[in-house]
Amino acid sequence: MARPPGPSVRLRLTLSYAGFVLVAGAGLLAVVWVFLLRYVPDEAGSTSGPGAPDGGFGSTFMPGRSDLWDAFAPKAALMMGLLLVVGLAGGWVLAGRMLAPLDRITAATRSAGSGALDHRIRLSGRNDEFRELADAFDAMLERLERHVAEQQRFAANASHELRTPLAITQTLLDVAAKDPDPDVDLLVERLRTVNTRAIDLTEALLVLSRADQRSFERGPVDLSLLAEEAAEVLLPLAEERGVTITTAGEAAATSGSRALLLQLITNLLHNAIVHNLPSGGSAWVTTRTTSSGVALVVENTGDRLDRLLVDTLAEPFRRGSGRLHDDHGGVGLGLAIVQRIAAAHDGTLSLDPRPGGGLVATMSLPRR
Structure with missing residues (x-):
């Protein structure tokens, strides 16, 4: 079935990973910003120590929220940019490593689709979802290969068994045609025996096919x-x-x-x-x-x-x-x-x- 092209799974995982990193970074910066606002007055000003003249010795300058924003915003933007780069690069590498087993499974699937049923994935490593999928696929290929080989042997044997009564019939007819005075009754009896055997074989094959297809009511x-x-x-x-x-x-x-x-x-x-x-x-x-x-x-x-x-x-x-x-x-x-x-x-x-x-x-x- 024809389908429109779309982004790869690796790209989608990369974007998802980078988006998660950006959201986490934005959340962390928001927490820091709220924490700083608790200790910063609305307007800038100065405070003096006890007994000091205005603006004299012991005075301290207190920035306002506008000053804090001017200092905080560029650093936050730079940090978000770095998180975006790290998220995209790290997500691309991690997604590639995580999806690497799928490339082997896809190659094995295409190989099996072309008729090479003897190919196996044999995925190494610890037991995880990809390993279970690869093992299940290998087991399916093994059963399929065995089933195809069995069907090929069965088809060859069935053809041989069905050809035998036909060959016997042909021989009986050839002998009768060359005999100037054939025994018709004997010929008919032999042909009936051979034909009965061919019918029995055909009915047995039909029963076998019906059982294989499970086309029956229970x-x-x-x-x-x-x-x-x-x-x-x-x-x-x-x-x-x-x-x-x-x-x-x-x-x-x-x-x-x-x-x-x-x-x-x-x-x-x-x-x-x-x-x-x-x-x-x-x-x-x-x-x-x-x-x-x-x-x-x-x-x-x-x-x-x-x-x-x-x-x-x-x-x-x-x-x-x-x-x-x-x-x-x-x-x-x-x-x-x-x-x-x-x-x-x-x-x-x-x-x-x-x-x-x-x-x-x-x-x-x-x-x-």
Whole structure:
């Protein structure tokens, strides 16, 4: 937005400082003037000592107020001029030193505006308002740089994942075009499978975007009821995989989007079912209240997982060992969506390897 030019902050501070010095000096001179007036008569005259003749030995001359003004005014004017010079010069130097950190902050802001997010102010000195501003700006740049890098990786991974079903579709069509007697039913079935996967991936990306933008209405939600609903929906898949689902716990009231929180719990439970033991596995869903809010814990049996591997499972399109594509393997966004939905509801997601094998996912949300 175009704005008319104005005086700099340094000039305004200098004028303010000089004005304050002048006012203080004028006040001091006024006090001195009033003090002197108490001991000076209105008119000039002389006084004589006891027994002395008029104007003779022992007489003393007493100046009047007019004489005092003639002597006091030039000195006061000279003093005010000196105070003005000192105030302007001292104010300019002091304002420059005080505003020096702002020059570094402004340079860092312009550098960040041009795309250089790796620049940091790193203001030294004691902790004051400028130091707090610089530290806050450095922290913001660090978060922004990390977020941009994450979005770039996500865009690259999403493009790769979306290109895969399109490339498979193109290959199937090319093979069918060269085959003089193609199996149409088999081709349609394969295309349907590839298309379904592309739709699932697109819907997952939309859910992820919706959670990031926080474009949803909040309302009262009970996590225990959503856990039972998710378990009922995924019961056929659990029976097919030979996994036993157990839900337990107390009412856990929070506030948020019912649809997104149901998607969160469904993703966690789906992950617990799919990445479980080949047969005879178990998955537990527990809700509870804590001193700071409510929590939902999804625990499952399975292979032993390394701590470093578990720390990367919530990243988009990251899969652990054995987490390959199959009929129910998902698109690699399940835990990433869970983490984003939890963050959009001011909550957190923590993943920990289960001591006996498997994974423990704990989601914490504020209490309603």
